[in-house]
Amino acid sequence: MPNTAAKKLEVKLRTGFLINTGFAIFELAAGIVSGSLALISDASHNFTDSLSLTVSYVAQRFARKKATPEHTYGYGKATIIAAFINSLILLLAALFIFYEAYQRVIHPQTVSGGWIMAVAGVGIAVNASVALLFIKDRYDLNIKSAFLNMAFDVLASVGALAAGLVIYLTGKTIADPIISAMIGIFLVVSSYRVMDEALHILLEGVPKALDVKEVEKLIKSDPRIRNVHDLHVWTIAANVTGLVCHIVPNEFDAIKNIQITKELKRNLRDRFNINHATIEVEAEECPPHEH
Ligand SMILES: [Zn+2]
Numbered sequence: 001m002p003n004t005a006a007k008k009l010e011v012k013l014r015t016g017f018l019i020n021t022g023f024a025i026f027e028l029a030a031g032i033v034s035g036s037l038a039l040i041s042d043a044s045h046n047f048t049d050s051l052s053l054t055v056s057y058v059a060q061r062f063a064r065k066k067a068t069p070e071h072t073y074g075y076g077k078a079t080i081i082a083a084f085i086n087s088l089i090l091l092l093a094a095l096f097i098f099y100e101a102y103q104r105v106i107h108p109q110t111v112s113g114g115w116i117m118a119v120a121g122v123g124i125a126v127n128a129s130v131a132l133l134f135i136k137d138r139y140d141l142n143i144k145s146a147f148l149n150m151a152f153d154v155l156a157s158v159g160a161l162a163a164g165l166v167i168y169l170t171g172k173t174i175a176d177p178i179i180s181a182m183i184g185i186f187l188v189v190s191s192y193r194v195m196d197e198a199l200h201i202l203l204e205g206v207p208k209a210l211d212v213k214e215v216e217k218l219i220k221s222d223p224r225i226r227n228v229h230d231l232h233v234w235t236i237a238a239n240v241t242g243l244v245c246h247i248v249p250n251e252f253d254a255i256k257n258i259q260i261t262k263e264l265k266r267n268l269r270d271r272f273n274i275n276h277a278t279i280e281v282e283a284e285e286c287p288p289h290e291h
């Protein structure tokens with residue numbers, strides 16, 4: 001990623017952190033005063049968001065570091081680790097919401113619907129403005145995890161608003177834990193998706209937007225190439241896709257080999273956005289090995 005783009009993301013993460021933390025403090029106070037679980041659980045979730053925005057920010061800075069003799073690919077995967085940590089934080093937040101909702105079902109308490117609605121209204125505005133900061137940068141898994149957190153806060157605030165309205169109109173305080181639990185379920189699903197994607201990348205999985213069979217087909221479509229094997233495709237860092245393979249040309253000629261690999265690399269970049277390809281040309285197919 002170019003340095004200016006990376007720095008822009010850092011500014012956005014910092015701005016999001018300040019807005020989010022300020023609101024979380026306000027919401028916690030309002031939750032304690034009104035006695036609303038939806039508000040207190042949402043405030044604690046907002047604090048975990050501040051934590052995960054911090055994780056994303058630190059990773060983003062780290063990823064910008066240049067490659068070193070010890071880390072020849074640089075530190076790009078730091079943002080993927082951040083996304084994984086964030087998905088764990090989100091899962092824990094969901095567990096906490098379920099626990100609190102359960103407690104409220106067993107021990108119902110009186111809450112003020114008016115209070116909940118007022119703070120939820122502010123929450124929708126605050127969280128939506130932070131989510132919008134990240135909406136265009138979701139191609140980056142780290143930013144996607146930050147975006148998801150904030151988008152869920154919007155949903156949680158909408159839920160709190162609905163709970164407040166139901167309590168205000170009917171006095172049925174059970175609406176509070178029911179809506180909290182529903183938000184918890186959404187949270188589990190979305191954090192699982194981020195976790196799955198992060199683990200996939202950390203385990204050198206083929207990028208999900210890409211089918212390795214199609215890559216093989218493209219290589220084989222060149223009539224000058226007789227055989228391709230030992231094909232590996234993986235994510236080196238956000239927006240850096242690596243590929244290695246061996247090819248056996250029909251006719252082994254040093255000058256033509258250079259031309260073939262040059263064209264192949266260009267096609268791989270154009271079609272699949274593979275921007276770090278290493279292609280070994282063999283006169284004979286090498287003996288098979290394990291991976
Ligand atoms: Zn291999």
Ligand SMILES: [Zn+2]
Nearest residue numbers: 246282285286
């Ligand atoms: Zn080979």
